[in-house]
Amino acid sequence: MNGNIGLIGLAVMGENLVLNMESKGFTVAVYNRTTEKVDHFINGRGKGKNFIGTHSIKELVDSLERPKKVMLLVKAGKPVDDFIDQIIPYLEPGDIIIDGGNSHYPDTIRRTAYVESKGLLYIGTGVSGGEEGALLGPSMMPGGSSEAWESVKPIFQAIAAKVENDTPCCDWVGSDGAGHFVKMVHNGIEYGDMQIITEAYHLMKNLLGMSHKGMHDVFRKWNEGDLDSYLIEITRDILGFIDEDGEPLVEKILDTAGQKGTGKWTGVTALDLGIPLTLIGESVFSRCLSAQKDQRVAAAKVLSGPSVTFKGNKQDFIDDLEKAVYGAKLVSYAQGFTLLREAAKEYKWNLNYGSIALLWRGGCIIRSAFLSKIKDAFDQDQDLDNLLLDTFFQKKIDEAQEGWRNVCSTGLSQGIPIPALTSALTYYDGYRCDRLPANLLQAQRDYFGAHTYERTDKQRGEFFHTNWTGRGGDTASSTYEV
Numbered sequence: 001m002n003g004n005i006g007l008i009g010l011a012v013m014g015e016n017l018v019l020n021m022e023s024k025g026f027t028v029a030v031y032n033r034t035t036e037k038v039d040h041f042i043n044g045r046g047k048g049k050n051f052i053g054t055h056s057i058k059e060l061v062d063s064l065e066r067p068k069k070v071m072l073l074v075k076a077g078k079p080v081d082d083f084i085d086q087i088i089p090y091l092e093p094g095d096i097i098i099d100g101g102n103s104h105y106p107d108t109i110r111r112t113a114y115v116e117s118k119g120l121l122y123i124g125t126g127v128s129g130g131e132e133g134a135l136l137g138p139s140m141m142p143g144g145s146s147e148a149w150e151s152v153k154p155i156f157q158a159i160a161a162k163v164e165n166d167t168p169c170c171d172w173v174g175s176d177g178a179g180h181f182v183k184m185v186h187n188g189i190e191y192g193d194m195q196i197i198t199e200a201y202h203l204m205k206n207l208l209g210m211s212h213k214g215m216h217d218v219f220r221k222w223n224e225g226d227l228d229s230y231l232i233e234i235t236r237d238i239l240g241f242i243d244e245d246g247e248p249l250v251e252k253i254l255d256t257a258g259q260k261g262t263g264k265w266t267g268v269t270a271l272d273l274g275i276p277l278t279l280i281g282e283s284v285f286s287r288c289l290s291a292q293k294d295q296r297v298a299a300a301k302v303l304s305g306p307s308v309t310f311k312g313n314k315q316d317f318i319d320d321l322e323k324a325v326y327g328a329k330l331v332s333y334a335q336g337f338t339l340l341r342e343a344a345k346e347y348k349w350n351l352n353y354g355s356i357a358l359l360w361r362g363g364c365i366i367r368s369a370f371l372s373k374i375k376d377a378f379d380q381d382q383d384l385d386n387l388l389l390d391t392f393f394q395k396k397i398d399e400a401q402e403g404w405r406n407v408c409s410t411g412l413s414q415g416i417p418i419p420a421l422t423s424a425l426t427y428y429d430g431y432r433c434d435r436l437p438a439n440l441l442q443a444q445r446d447y448f449g450a451h452t453y454e455r456t457d458k459q460r461g462e463f464f465h466t467n468w469t470g471r472g473g474d475t476a477s478s479t480y481e482v
Helices: 012-023 035-042 057-062 078-090 105-117 130-136 146-159 178-207 212-222 230-239 262-273 278-291 293-300 314-347 353-359 371-380 391-413 419-431 438-449
Strands: 005-008 028-031 051-053 069-072 096-099 121-128 139-144
Touching: 005 012, 005 057, 012 028, 012 130, 012 146, 028 035, 028 057, 035 051, 057 078, 069 078, 069 146, 078 096, 078 105, 096 105, 096 146, 105 121, 105 139, 105 178, 121 130, 121 146, 121 178, 139 146, 139 178, 139 353, 178 212, 178 230, 178 262, 178 278, 178 314, 178 391, 178 419, 212 230, 212 314, 262 278, 262 314, 278 293, 278 314, 278 419, 314 353, 314 391, 314 419, 353 371, 371 391, 391 419
Parallel strands: 005 028, 005 069, 028 051, 069 096, 096 121
Antiparallel strands: 121 139
């Protein structure tokens, strides 16, 4: 019996993904660096199923049909490179190596070129959905050697989550690092969505003084409307979860958030490409601030702020809060897609933005009811610069902004930190502003560094320098872009 695909790495994601593959009729060869895990799996969750347990990479590769397909689900970074070098000697031209982990896209660009130089094919695929998604159907974002797609397509689309008309949440994204780039942006949006939700929870709890039952009911209601999404759904469940002593479990969890780097990568890439990814950036920094627990405890004893009091109508504020969460969420996606557009130009990727939105409709962490509207927006205008310019998004933002502004002003006046909600709103206000104060900023740069400026009464592309003090010369600094 030959395996249809081999997998290296029987941790949580790997184990559940191969169970998913096997359940769809594929025979899977499995290997793990700690070979005891292989035996444990074959005699446990994999017992009696179509798995081939192997105890060496050679044995794994030898057990596969041509073209041989070897998938890695191992820790990102050096382990991926190490396994690639161990696999290559046993492969023949046309065979395929697949990285299904959260690799940084520059590494995938480099690895694609390296593997192709050996006469082989390479795929870097984002896999979203966590443990349950891996088992029941994840969202998958493959990119790399395009010649490899037809060989893996039947497997990937069979195991992926399905939406309307049995459409799989998996399709080819683009060349070299495109798949992992899209997954990185997906994770950045995920950071933003999570931060927005936690700020709503903070306002409900600390400003409105709501019970956990009351908050649970609000999120349950929200999940039945425009905010229908996986993260709203699980927040509903978390707020309703009671510990053994009868108290809400969420309040016993230490308020220090971890991160694995994909949100940071998204923010750094946005800075490199000159894209204002403000909401996602604030979400990353909020996790960093949460990690400074000891400092915050000490600061709370000496730094003052307003006494939190709420005198308005609670239900009206909750209605406004729903609008604020929705408006900020729209901005998060809008910013994410502007980053995708800029990256496509930079790396010459032919990205289909509508299709990417559909990849996220099922199986993944950021699946949301309005993703189909993103597809509609790009179907109407494939050159759309920003989702906020689409008619649907314009209308929704306009409907949300009065309540959104009320929430932000109330939160700020009451001293409750809401960086994601406020940064999303200020991005919106900045984007709709036809004249920003950057003219003064550029004058300052020219004053102290002779960095030059353009004039409103001259053609774009002409640069000028002023001797502001009378003591400077005519020499100007070179002009460059981010």
